[in-house]
Amino acid sequence: MKENARVLVVDDEPMVCISLANWLKEENYFVKYVNDGQAAIETMKQEAWDIVLLDYKMPGMDGLDVLRHIKEIAPQTVVLMMTAYASIANSVQAMKEGAFDYVVKPLDVEELTLMLNKIVERQQLIAENLLLRKHLTERHKYENIIGKSPAMQKVFELIRTVADTSATLLVTGETGTGKEMVARAVHATSSRRYGPFIAVSCSALPETLLESELFGYEKGAFTGADRMRKGRFELAHGGTLFLDEIGDISMKTQVKLLRVLQERSFSRLGGTEEIDVDVRLITATNQNLVRLVEEGHFRSDLFYRLNVVNLHLPPLRERKDDIPLLAEHFMEKFNIEFNKKFNRIERKALEMMVGYYWPGNVRELENVIERAIVIDQGPEIKAKHLPFYTCETPLTGDEPLALEDVEKEHIRKVLQQNQWNVSRAAKVLDIDRTTLHKKIQKFGIGK
Amino acid sequence: MPPVGFIYIVPLGCHDMNDLETIALGVEEQFEIETRLLENKGPPDFAYDPLRTQYNSNLILKRLLETAPPDALKVLGVTDFDLFSPIFSYVFGEAQFNGKCAVISSFRLRGVPEGGERLHCPPLLDRLEKEAVHELGHTFGLRHCSDSDCVMSYSKGVQCADRKFGVFCSACRDLLFWYMAGNPVP
Numbered sequence: 001m002k003e004n005a006r007v008l009v010v011d012d013e014p015m016v017c018i019s020l021a022n023w024l025k026e027e028n029y030f031v032k033y034v035n036d037g038q039a040a041i042e043t044m045k046q047e048a049w050d051i052v053l054l055d056y057k058m059p060g061m062d063g064l065d066v067l068r069h070i071k072e073i074a075p076q077t078v079v080l081m082m083t084a085y086a087s088i089a090n091s092v093q094a095m096k097e098g099a100f101d102y103v104v105k106p107l108d109v110e111e112l113t114l115m116l117n118k119i120v121e122r123q124q125l126i127a128e129n130l131l132l133r134k135h136l137t138e139r140h141k142y143e144n145i146i147g148k149s150p151a152m153q154k155v156f157e158l159i160r161t162v163a164d165t166s167a168t169l170l171v172t173g174e175t176g177t178g179k180e181m182v183a184r185a186v187h188a189t190s191s192r193r194y195g196p197f198i199a200v201s202c203s204a205l206p207e208t209l210l211e212s213e214l215f216g217y218e219k220g221a222f223t224g225a226d227r228m229r230k231g232r233f234e235l236a237h238g239g240t241l242f243l244d245e246i247g248d249i250s251m252k253t254q255v256k257l258l259r260v261l262q263e264r265s266f267s268r269l270g271g272t273e274e275i276d277v278d279v280r281l282i283t284a285t286n287q288n289l290v291r292l293v294e295e296g297h298f299r300s301d302l303f304y305r306l307n308v309v310n311l312h313l314p315p316l317r318e319r320k321d322d323i324p325l326l327a328e329h330f331m332e333k334f335n336i337e338f339n340k341k342f343n344r345i346e347r348k349a350l351e352m353m354v355g356y357y358w359p360g361n362v363r364e365l366e367n368v369i370e371r372a373i374v375i376d377q378g379p380e381i382k383a384k385h386l387p388f389y390t391c392e393t394p395l396t397g398d399e400p401l402a403l404e405d406v407e408k409e410h411i412r413k414v415l416q417q418n419q420w421n422v423s424r425a426a427k428v429l430d431i432d433r434t435t436l437h438k439k440i441q442k443f444g445i446g447k
Numbered sequence: 448m449p450p451v452g453f454i455y456i457v458p459l460g461c462h463d464m465n466d467l468e469t470i471a472l473g474v475e476e477q478f479e480i481e482t483r484l485l486e487n488k489g490p491p492d493f494a495y496d497p498l499r500t501q502y503n504s505n506l507i508l509k510r511l512l513e514t515a516p517p518d519a520l521k522v523l524g525v526t527d528f529d530l531f532s533p534i535f536s537y538v539f540g541e542a543q544f545n546g547k548c549a550v551i552s553s554f555r556l557r558g559v560p561e562g563g564e565r566l567h568c569p570p571l572l573d574r575l576e577k578e579a580v581h582e583l584g585h586t587f588g589l590r591h592c593s594d595s596d597c598v599m600s601y602s603k604g605v606q607c608a609d610r611k612f613g614v615f616c617s618a619c620r621d622l623l624f625w626y627m628a629g630n631p632v633p
């Protein structure tokens with residue numbers, strides 16, 4: 001490790017730099033030195049350094065200023081302050097700003113050696129810890145789905161069991177629980193993984209369009225059908241077709257779908273030719289299909305065909321153990337996306353997140369973390385970054401509120417958090433602006 | 448191809464020239480390069496720092512480089528005075544890493560060895576010889592060795608210096624001759 005430890009020396013006296021660099025080289029460190037704070041910052045931006053030996057007093061930008069920049073650029077780098085003027089005030093200040101320790105010039109070789117050895121050992125432990133945490137995270141991951149809670153471990157187990165079968169799967173769960181991700185995970189771990197994965201949101205298309213989308217059409221099938229077009233069933237041949245919001249399809253489409261499931265073949269709109277397809281069907285809904293069947297809005301025979309294996313995703317409020325893990329995962333994801341350097345979540349923020357009701361589930365959590373990372377520079381996600389921060393007591397789920405009341409309250413708070421910027425609030429809520437405007441009108445939410 | 452030139456030992460106000468002859472023999476044996484002892488140049492007053500009441504090893508290295516004989520492959524200054532490098536409170540010795548000159552001092556090498564009296568050679572001479580080989584090793588591009596027996600291992604104090612041997616471990620020896628053959632020092 002020592003051979004690989006990279007040390008940057010920052011001191012305005014060239015003789016100090018040369019002397020120290022020479023000694024560090026003999027000590028097997030990789031060394032570079034610079035003579036002022038600005039050059040140190042530039043070097044930190046360009047290369048990764050394990051240890052910085054930083055002079056406290058330099059003309060222009062002093063050691064403390066440079067320390068603050070280093071901690072922003074590379075928080076993991078260990079900074080050792082060097083000072084010729086040892087004072088408790090200086091050392092306390094430096095430690096407060098994130099310095100590992102400080103040494104008094106002229107340096108004692110033995111003291112410096114011990115300190116550097118200690119730092120290298122510490123860095124090694126941190127690296128090992130990160131590796132272990134990564135392994136642990138992998139255990140709590142299935143494809144891209146994250147969860148260490150018993151409920152999610154059961155979901156992973158079920159996915160593993162059914163993935164390599166051709167069984168039709170019905171994924172149920174509230175909005176934002178990750179139903180499509182489960183479908184993708186099943187596909188990715190099945191023998192069909194080299195085939196296509198085609199996803200269709202049934203609620204996004206009107207009935208006629210959905211039919212042509214699913215089954216395709218022949219040239220001249222209807223006005224505007226100027227050429228033959230393959231449907232999603234055909235495109236998914238050899239792979240998986242995922243139909244989201246299956247509870248929203250019309251009775252007519254239900255019949256057609258039932259037929260495909262029974263016959264494993266269908267014909268395009270306006271066509272007579274029977275087309276055989278080899279498709280694994282995964283459907284999903286956030287509605288109670290059993291109730292829809294009872295009410296006569298969903299065919300029972302289709303329901304039983306779709307519900308060969310039911311995979312239910314618990315809402316986030318029922319797997320609170322996963323919230324820290326998920327929050328950390330999204331923090332890392334958005335760090336990369338927005339080039340930020342967040343590395344921790346404030347305890348209070350985490351407590352608020354765990355206590356919150358999460359009507360929008362994992363998707364809402366993702367949006368909350370995204371927002372926190374967009375609006376601040378970090379390195380800590382704080383309670384004040386959370387849109388529900390103003391809640392004096394976060395919703396616990398025990399309040400005697402109707403779902404509509406919860407929705408109304410949540411929308412109102414997100415709007416307030418975003419200063420009534422409808423676009424931004426819509427993004428946090430993960431709905432489009434038009435829908436949000438409709439909901440504002442419907443609930444009579446005012447400033 | 449073996450390196451051309453000699454290793455020169457330059458006494459800088461040393462009391463015992465006999466010791467230096469012993470050191471020169473030890474150096475010659477370790478590096479397999481003819482080692483010559485120059486006349487005593489006297490105390491390095493030019494490097495004296497009145498504030499620290501010590502001698503600046505960097506200035507001594509600079510002077511050794513300026514006054515090196517033309518056929519000098521390496522030059523080792525030896526003094527009895529207390530050395531400091533600007534950044535450190537004191538040093539046993541200092542070398543130009545992969546350079547030409549090194550300097551060592553007996554000042555901090557005095558003291559009782561661990562376990563009391565030693566039966567073989569006087570401890571100071573033993574320590575000086577090890578320090579001479581160690582610093583000259585740096586001038587050839589050798590770094591500190593993790594083998595605590597090797598002369599290139601870092602000595603935290605005189606006790607550590609006493610514990611290590613005055614010779615290179617096999618790895619350092621191989622590296623030394625590899626660098627001497629003209630291979631670049633990383």
